[in-house]
Amino acid sequence: MDTGLGDCRARENLDRIGDKWSLYLIALLAEGTKRFSRLKREAEGISQRMLTVTLRGLERDGIVTRTMYPVMPPRVEYALTDLGRDLLAAVTPFIAWCEAHVPEIEAAREEYDTRTEQEAAAFE
Template sequence: MTNTLNGHSCRARGILDRVGDKWSLLVISQLGEGVKRFTDLKREATGVSQRMLTVTLRNLERDGLVIRTVHPVVPPRVEYELTTLGHTLLATVCSLVDWAEANGDDIEKARMAYDERMATS
């Protein structure tokens, strides 16, 4: 087995493209804290447009990672939560976030060194 995506199926690449985008990772992380309403997700996801959040939630729901529940009240109340499958992805997302936090200083140093090299060449 190879360590790159080149050796993996198109299906795996498509799934990784979907769940690995910036807004999906953020929403999965937010829903790891528990059930949330759309307005809560929007408020906590600084920079996401309403349309992009809607598209992201629909895609995650379609992929079986998020459950959307509409409560029959006026005005309608819609809540989102992770499915069992979504929770398995959450564990992976948390590992990735932990890695980023643990290595953030080294990455920042590498970026600064790179930028300095590029500025002088």
């Protein structure tokens, strides 16, 4: 099966959406336009710098738009573009799969961690 990932550009796109924060931010923007400060609150654990870097990358790739309002303090809002909404439609089943399988993945991780700890202890 040809995945298309041999193409350097396709891999670059996968790198963009497959990083730690991009899909999460895209899913948050599925609810509609949001201010930077709201995204910062809702994306628990993301630093301000990483939020900025990730949003800039998504903007550069045409997935989100950034609108800055000339007020004090500056107000900046982000929204999905048509391309971003198309991407969201493609990844929504993946996000749903991740949510549906949290218990199984957590159980597998616990089993793995226990097994590897026991194996490591056997060699001590």
